[in-house]
Amino acid sequence: MLELGIQQVQVSCVSCLWFGACVCQVSIPTTTVGAPPQVSQHQGHLRAREEVELAISQTAQQLGGYADVLLLHTPGRPLGENATFPSCAAQGSWKECRLLAWRQLIRAQQDGLAKEIGVSNFDCSHLKEIEAAGLRMPLYNQIEVSAACPMNEELRFCQVAHGIHTLAYSPLGGAYTPKLREQLRTSVSSVAARLGRSSEQVLLRYVIQRYDAVVLPGASSVKHMAANLDLFRFELTKDDVEAISASAPRECAYPMYQPGQIP
Numbered sequence: 001m002l003e004l005g006i007q008q009v010q011v012s013c014v015s016c017l018w019f020g021a022c023v024c025q026v027s028i029p030t031t032t033v034g035a036p037p038q039v040s041q042h043q044g045h046l047r048a049r050e051e052v053e054l055a056i057s058q059t060a061q062q063l064g065g066y067a068d069v070l071l072l073h074t075p076g077r078p079l080g081e082n083a084t085f086p087s088c089a090a091q092g093s094w095k096e097c098r099l100l101a102w103r104q105l106i107r108a109q110q111d112g113l114a115k116e117i118g119v120s121n122f123d124c125s126h127l128k129e130i131e132a133a134g135l136r137m138p139l140y141n142q143i144e145v146s147a148a149c150p151m152n153e154e155l156r157f158c159q160v161a162h163g164i165h166t167l168a169y170s171p172l173g174g175a176y177t178p179k180l181r182e183q184l185r186t187s188v189s190s191v192a193a194r195l196g197r198s199s200e201q202v203l204l205r206y207v208i209q210r211y212d213a214v215v216l217p218g219a220s221s222v223k224h225m226a227a228n229l230d231l232f233r234f235e236l237t238k239d240d241v242e243a244i245s246a247s248a249p250r251e252c253a254y255p256m257y258q259p260g261q262i263p
């Protein structure tokens with residue numbers, strides 16, 4: 001990866017928080033740690049704060065002192081998941097947990113443990129909570145965006161209004177959805193043939209042009225990594241973008257993280 005010139009990669013969540021959020025970072029990976037300690041619900045706010053602090057400091061330590069980008073992963077547990085609410089999630093809402101964790105991320109940035117901070121899978125209502133609390137807004141929101149999973153318009157508007165950049169995960173349809181990936185490939189094959197590019201390069205370029213987003217394709221093969229770095233020497237026409245929007249299948253790889261799914 002380093003030989004290819006890749007400077008930023010996303011490592012998996014190294015430490016999950018007891019109320020369902022994880023802290024992830026985008027940086028050069030070192031190692032991962034095991035499962036987080038189990039914390040019982042009645043330990044309340046103080047313990048939650050300690051858990052967030054621990055997750056952040058472990059992450060920074062593993063990365064040699066600081067993370068380039070530290071994200072708060074998921075605003076809570078999706079609706080329908082068989083989960084009890086922790087005590088910081090008062091009245092069936094994860095709001096207090098989110099704000100508690102976000103304050104810790106702000107502090108981590110002030111302390112030099114993270115260069116930039118952001119969130120993941122937040123919808124507009126979650127972002128507005130941060131604004132209403134008078135806290136610094138996230139620089140990034142990492143969300144699923146692909147030709148098959150269009151960005152929610154309200155969220156898009158909300159992010160533009162707050163200067164929040166989109167980091168698009170699963171931009172090729174998701175690692176665990178091979179059927180969807182194949183459908184996507186097929187839907188752009190004629191554009192790819194005309195441009196002399198692979199279907200995946202066209203799909204990534206589509207997300208960049210259509211949503212002004214940073215794409216985060218997952219790739220274990222060096223050939224794919226090299227192809228995914230070569231996205232800025234060709235362009236789709238306006239007609240290409242419109243045709244792909246109209247013909248691509250509609251299915252998100254992670255419907256449980258779509259706006260409105262996490263209270």
Ligand SMILES: NC(=O)c1ccc[n+]([C@@H]2O[C@H](COP(=O)([O-])OP(=O)(O)OC[C@H]3O[C@@H](n4cnc5c(N)ncnc54)[C@H](OP(=O)(O)O)[C@@H]3O)[C@@H](O)[C@H]2O)c1
Nearest residue numbers: 010169170171172173174175200217218219220221224227
């Ligand atoms: N924040 C969240 O909730 C969340 C959720 C899901 C994923 N993510 C993150 O999003 C990133 C990517 O998502 P993802 O891996 O699920 O899905 P993805 O990027 O849509 O798809 C990954 C798949 O596409 C293949 N691929 C990549 N580049 C290719 C190319 N140029 N040509 C052909 N095939 C190519 C990969 O194959 P090879 O591996 O064989 O190269 C892999 O099977 C990861 O960093 C992941 O951690 C975040």
